[in-house]
Amino acid sequence: MKYIIKQATIVDHLSSHDGKKKDILINNGTIEKIADKITDKADQEIAIPGLHVSPGWIDMQANFRDPGHEYKENLASGIAAAAKGGFTGVCLQSSTDPALDNKSQVEYLKKTSAHLSVHIYPIGAITHAREGKEMAELFDMNQAGAVAFSDDKRFVENPKLMELALNYTKNFDGLIIHFADTPALSSKGMMHEGETSVFLGMKGIPSMAEEQGLSRDLYLVEYTGGRIHYNLLSTAGAVGLIKEAKKKKLLVTAGVAAHQLYFTDEVLKGFESVHKVNPPYRSQKDADALAAGLKDKIIDVICSDHSPEDVENKNLEFDYARNGIINIQTAFPVANTVLRKKISLSELIQKFSGNPRGILGLPTATIEEGMTAEMTFFDPESTFIFTKEENVSNSANSPFFGVELTGKVHGIFCKGNAVIN
Amino acid sequence: MEQKEEQLSTRHLLGIKGLKKSDLELILRTAENFKEIINRPIKKVPSLRDVTVANMFFENSTRTRLSFELAEKRLSADIVNFSASGSSVSKGETLIDTANNILAMKVDIIVMRHSAPGAAVFLAGQLKNYPKSAHAQIINAGDGTHEHPTQALLDAFSIREKLGSLEGKKVVIVGDIMHSRVALSNIFSLQMLGAEVMVCGPTTLIPKYVSSLGLKVEHNLRKALEWCDVANMLRIQLERQSLKYFPTLREYSMQYGLDKKLLDSLSKKIVVMHPGPINRGVEITSDVADSEHSIILDQVENGVAVRMAILYLLAGKS
Numbered sequence: 026m027k028y029i030i031k032q033a034t035i036v037d038h039l040s041s042h043d044g045k046k047k048d049i050l051i052n053n054g055t056i057e058k059i060a061d062k063i064t065d066k067a068d069q070e071i072a073i074p075g076l077h078v079s080p081g082w083i084d085m086q087a088n089f090r091d092p093g094h095e096y097k098e099n100l101a102s103g104i105a106a107a108a109k110g111g112f113t114g115v116c117l118q119s120s121t122d123p124a125l126d127n128k129s130q131v132e133y134l135k136k137t138s139a140h141l142s143v144h145i146y147p148i149g150a151i152t153h154a155r156e157g158k159e160m161a162e163l164f165d166m167n168q169a170g171a172v173a174f175s176d177d178k179r180f181v182e183n184p185k186l187m188e189l190a191l192n193y194t195k196n197f198d199g200l201i202i203h204f205a206d207t208p209a210l211s212s213k214g215m216m217h218e219g220e221t222s223v224f225l226g227m228k229g230i231p232s233m234a235e236e237q238g239l240s241r242d243l244y245l246v247e248y249t250g251g252r253i254h255y256n257l258l259s260t261a262g263a264v265g266l267i268k269e270a271k272k273k274k275l276l277v278t279a280g281v282a283a284h285q286l287y288f289t290d291e292v293l294k295g296f297e298s299v300h301k302v303n304p305p306y307r308s309q310k311d312a313d314a315l316a317a318g319l320k321d322k323i324i325d326v327i328c329s330d331h332s333p334e335d336v337e338n339k340n341l342e343f344d345y346a347r348n349g350i351i352n353i354q355t356a357f358p359v360a361n362t363v364l365r366k367k368i369s370l371s372e373l374i375q376k377f378s379g380n381p382r383g384i385l386g387l388p389t390a391t392i393e394e395g396m397t398a399e400m401t402f403f404d405p406e407s408t409f410i411f412t413k414e415e416n417v418s419n420s421a422n423s424p425f426f427g428v429e430l431t432g433k434v435h436g437i438f439c440k441g442n443a444v445i446n
Numbered sequence: 447m448e449q450k451e452e453q454l455s456t457r458h459l460l461g462i463k464g465l466k467k468s469d470l471e472l473i474l475r476t477a478e479n480f481k482e483i484i485n486r487p488i489k490k491v492p493s494l495r496d497v498t499v500a501n502m503f504f505e506n507s508t509r510t511r512l513s514f515e516l517a518e519k520r521l522s523a524d525i526v527n528f529s530a531s532g533s534s535v536s537k538g539e540t541l542i543d544t545a546n547n548i549l550a551m552k553v554d555i556i557v558m559r560h561s562a563p564g565a566a567v568f569l570a571g572q573l574k575n576y577p578k579s580a581h582a583q584i585i586n587a588g589d590g591t592h593e594h595p596t597q598a599l600l601d602a603f604s605i606r607e608k609l610g611s612l613e614g615k616k617v618v619i620v621g622d623i624m625h626s627r628v629a630l631s632n633i634f635s636l637q638m639l640g641a642e643v644m645v646c647g648p649t650t651l652i653p654k655y656v657s658s659l660g661l662k663v664e665h666n667l668r669k670a671l672e673w674c675d676v677a678n679m680l681r682i683q684l685e686r687q688s689l690k691y692f693p694t695l696r697e698y699s700m701q702y703g704l705d706k707k708l709l710d711s712l713s714k715k716i717v718v719m720h721p722g723p724i725n726r727g728v729e730i731t732s733d734v735a736d737s738e739h740s741i742i743l744d745q746v747e748n749g750v751a752v753r754m755a756i757l758y759l760l761a762g763k764s
Contacts, residue, residue, distance in 0.1 A: 215563070220658035226592035226630045227563045229653075295571070296564030340572070342541055342562035344590065 027052050028443055029063055031072035033402070036079040036374045040392045043371070049078065051398045054441035059394055071443060073435050075407055079374045080390035081113025081399040081439055083146075083381035085202070085280055086256040086328035087353055088177075089115075092133070093122025095419075098333035100134070102419045103353070104143045108444040109417055110329065110354040111377075111401040111434035113143055114387065119150035120177035126150035126161040131169040142444050143437070146172040146385065148202060151190050157181050160190055167197050172385045173254070175202035178303055178348075180238050182208060184245060191251025200384065201253045203242055205263060210234035215343060217290040217307040225293065227343070230305050232260040239263050243270050243277070252276040254384055256328050259285055259304035261314030268323045278384050280326030280376075281315050283356040284424070286363040288312075292424075298339055298346030299424045302330075320368045325380040327373075329356035333420030351418045354434075355411055355425045357403065361432030370405055377401075402435035402445070409433050454759050458584040460566045461593035462634035470638055474603050476755035477748070484520060484751055493758050494523035499555045500548045503529040503587070504541075507559050509722055509746065510587050510597070514557050517753035526553065541565065542572050549579040554764060555757065557585045563592035563627075583760050591625050597721055598631035600752040602639055604745045605676055608717055613640035618670045620702060621680030621729060622651045624691070628680060628721045633659055646670035647702060650691040667702050671712055678719040679704055679729040695728050705731040709739060717741055 030049040035042045048063040049056060058065075089103030098106075107115045117134060119125040125134070131147045138145035149166035153159050155176040163174055174194065181187045181203070191201055211234035216222050218229020239255070243266060246253050258264060258281050270277040288306040300306065318324040332349025339346050352359070357377060364373055378401070382389055390399040411425045436445040454469050462470075483491060499518045503511055511527075518525050528548065539547075545556060558566055566586035573579040588594040606612055617636050623629045623645045636643050637660065644662040645652060657663055664670040671677055682698060684690075692698050704718065718730065718739045726732050735742060 218654065220655045223653045223655045223658060225563060226590065226627060228591070231654075296567045297571075298568070337540075340542070342560065342565045342568050344562035344565075 026069070026441065027065070027067040028438070029065065029067040029070045030076070030078060031070060033076040033078040035392050036077050036370055037392045038371050038375065038379065039389060042392060049392070051438065054398055056392065056394055056396050056398050059392070069443060071402065071445060073402070073404070075404040076435065077403050077405060078392065078400050079403070080378045080382070080392060080401070081437060082111050082357070082377040082401050083114040083116070083385065083387065084112045084329050084331070084353060084356065085116045085326050085381050085385070086118060086282065087115050087331040088118050088120060088333065090333055091121065097335050098419045100137050100145070101141060102417065103331070104138065104141045104145070106351070106353045106418045107143045108437050109434065109446055111357050111403055111437060112353065113399050113401065113437050113439040114146055115143060115353070116146045116148050116172060116385070118148050118177040119155060119175055124150045124155045126153055126155065128162065128165045128169040131166050131171050135170050142439055142442060144439065148173045148175050150174065151176050151181060151201060152186065155179050157183060157186065160186070160193065163190070163194055163199060164197055167199055173200040173202045175204070178204045180204055180206035180208060184241060187242065188245045188249055191245055191249040191253065195249070195251055198252070201251065202256055203253055204257060205235045205239035205242065205255055207234040207237045210237065214305070215301070216293050217305045219290055219308055221290040221293060225296070232262055232307065232311070235260050235304060236262040236266060239266050243275065246270070246275050246277060247273065250276070254278045254280070256280040256326070257282055257285070257304055257330060258315060258318070258324060259307050259311060261311045264314045264318040264323055267318070271323065278325045279323065280328050281319065281324050282330035282352070283327050283360040284330070284350060284352055286312055286315055287359050288424070296343045298341060298343050299350065299422055301343060301346050301348050302350060303348040316364060316367050319364065319376060320372070325376065325384065327356065327360045327376040329353040333418055334422045335420055339422045349422065351416070351420050351423050354416065354418070355423065355430065357434055358411070358430035358432040359425065361405055362430050365405060365431060398438050400438045402437065403433065404435065405432045407433045454763055457760070457763050458566070458570045459595055459756055459760065460570055460584060460586050462595045462598050462631045462638070463593065467638050470599070470602065470635060473599055473752065473755050473759060474606060476759055477603050477752045480754040480758070481748065481751035484754070490520050490522060492522045494518065494521035494761055497555065497761050498524040498526065498553045499557060499757070500553045501525065501527045502544070502548070502556055502558045504558070504560045505588070507588070510559065513746070513749040514587060514753055517750050517757055520750070521754055521757055523757070541569060545569055545573065545582070546576055546579050549573070549582050553582065555583045555585065555760065557587050559587040560589050563590035565589045581764065583764060585756060585760065588627055590627065592627055593631045594627040595631050596749070596753055596756060597628050598635040599756070600745055600749040601632055601678065601719060601721070602635050603748045603752050604719065604741050605717065607744065607748065608741055609675065612636065615641045615676065616644070616674045617641050617676045617678060618644040618646050618664070618674040619678045619680060620646045620667065620670065622682055623647055623656060624651045624653050625683055626680050632678060633661060644670055644673060648692050648698070667704070668708065671708070671716060674716055676717040676719060677704065678721070681721060681723065682725060682728055699728050703728060703730065704734050706733040706737065709734055709737070715739065719745060722746065
């Protein structure tokens with residue numbers, strides 16, 4: 026199959042065509058030619074005004090609820106949403122039911138997604154059943170294709186166990202992805218502890234809960250020389266801790282969920298459970314610190330933290346509602362809306378593509394002749410309103426329905442095929 | 447009644463937060479009339495005839511529920527009661543389903559107590575989406591640690607009755623501020639009506655960011671009492687604390703218990719309130735509870751009048 030992409034601005038800091046408007050010819054999944062004008066005959070021509078193209082984006086934190094809760098999301102529906110959101114690769118967290126904690130679970134995801142349009146990168150659990158008691162078979166999962174290890178949003182409380190996991194994964198250059206928390210400080214908390222939580226009479230989750238957990242980890246990382254990544258920073262203090270750790274040359278990288286940049290705790294004043302997320306929306310000062318952290322290269326990655334929930338689990342009194350929003354279709358537009366005036370487009374795209382690829386050890390997907398074509402089509406300037414009709418997830422827990430966002434995703438090219446929105 | 451043309455700015459009573467100062471004043475004025483009525487030999491008026499009220503109590507309550515029931519009965523409303531300990535998906539029916547079922551039987555007003563903060567706001571927001579339930583009006587009778595607006599209104603009524611006005615009066619709320627919906631609603635209503643508010647209690651029971659509400663914080667009870675005109679002594683609610691926030695009740699009352707000796711040693715006479723039920727000997731001693739300083743039983747009496755006023759005014763908005 027031959028594709029021609031017409032007059033696309035290439036956003037790829039590793040490509041010799043970076044920043045230029047080109048035609049791109051893809052033949053059988055390989056970039057055959059990049060030139061000012063290509064007149065070859067093609068099976069499909071992709072010509073969209075304002076089109077930009079970058080190496081395919083990778084989402085480092087998503088849940089597709091498969092296996093276990095396929096009515097909320099399954100691999101097919103999650104992948105369809107990912108493609109619409111511009112992701113050519115998605116890391117799936119271990120909090121499936123049962124937990125993704127062994128080789129056969131990893132293989133199930135790899136096999137079931139093999140014929141689908143987006144790459145799936147399983148994240149195996151650090152501990153059996155994500156219980157925080159004993160290490161799971163990390164090496165075996167690594168061999169089967171797990172790209173990292175995480176107990177998703179459960180903090181490994183036992184510091185000895187965490188030390189062992191960091192040390193053990195060094196054998197095969199494994200990556201631990203951790204959720205910084207101190208359960209004794211955050212448990213039963215419903216929202217960020219601050220002026221708004223006092224105003225609403227709700228139990229707060231202090232920023233200190235995240236920062237204390239993160240501090241502890243950093244001692245263990247320094248001690249073991251292990252490699253760790255945080256997908257979901259939420260506090261200004263945590264950004265400061267990562268900055269210090271990077272200064273010390275610890276093997277630490279960090280990310281932020283796109284919506285964490287967009288909302289603050291003030292949005293909870295109506296007790297709307299669609300805004301119940303973990304980590305919670307924090308203060309404007311924290312959101313600003315996260316944006317500054319992205320600019321200063323302290324935060325490397327922006328993820329979706331896609332967390333599908335059905336009405337029965339979400340449309341409840343705030344206390345009883347589950348955490349999370351669907352965001353894989355909107356992660357880029359949301360981040361772009363907040364950040365476009367704060368960081369360059371090239372830097373923003375690296376948070377979605379180059380950096381996650383580097384952290385996970387995936388191919389760079391550079392846009393050069395001879396490379397395998399894996400790319401995302403988008404337009405950072407055009408605005409749109411996200412609607413329920415456009416949502417392809419099995420769930421509908423999005424706070425962005427009816428919201429105008431800047432930065433439209435037009436689709437992806439992955440596994441030899443174009444998926445155009 | 448003569449103020450029939452005056453109306454509340456809201457269809458529901460979800461919290462003090464959603465009210466305007468004029469709403470508070472209207473409720474208090476209306477309650478004065480009802481207080482006069484319930485002191486007549488024939489206490490019952492036909493204002494809410496053919497209005498059906500459901501008292502949905504998802505959390506235990508004796509006095510608030512009794513007070514609402516009496517208010518409803520004295521307005522000639524028809525009443526149904528529903529109580530369940532705890533409501534969540536784990537217990538089966540959701541709050542929306544429960545409410546829709548009750549409302550399908552032609553109920554007009556729901557009085558709800560619930561353990562989850564914001565539950566009344568949530569319910570009012572949801573019912574709009576159901577044609578058979580959209581007419582319903584919600585009165586929040588306490589939602590977790592969020593608000594207890596009728597308690598705050600009856601407290602304001604009682605202070606006003608005793609001191610004439612709230613403007614410029616100094617009110618200290620003593621005790622567990624962190625877990626108290628009474629404290630939060632009182633803070634909002636007292637400030638709206640022009641009073642100055644202080645909170646006083648052990649450092650562990652005062653939220654870290656509480657001063658953002660524009661009030662004073664004091665940890666020494668004697669100093670707080672010397673400052674105030676009115677002391678509202680909150681009930682210590684051990685059932686709301688997952689971990690003990692102070693070592694023992696004995697130690698709490700050593701620091702924050704109000705006894706007659708302390709009261710008499712103050713340089714001025716203050717008014718003592720308590721939302722009940724009293725832990726005698728913990729927050730206040732018996733001789734204080736039963737002293738001339740105390741308006742605790744006035745609060746209870748006024749509770750019925752204030753709730754009648756709220757029901758009456760809301761029904762007029764339907």
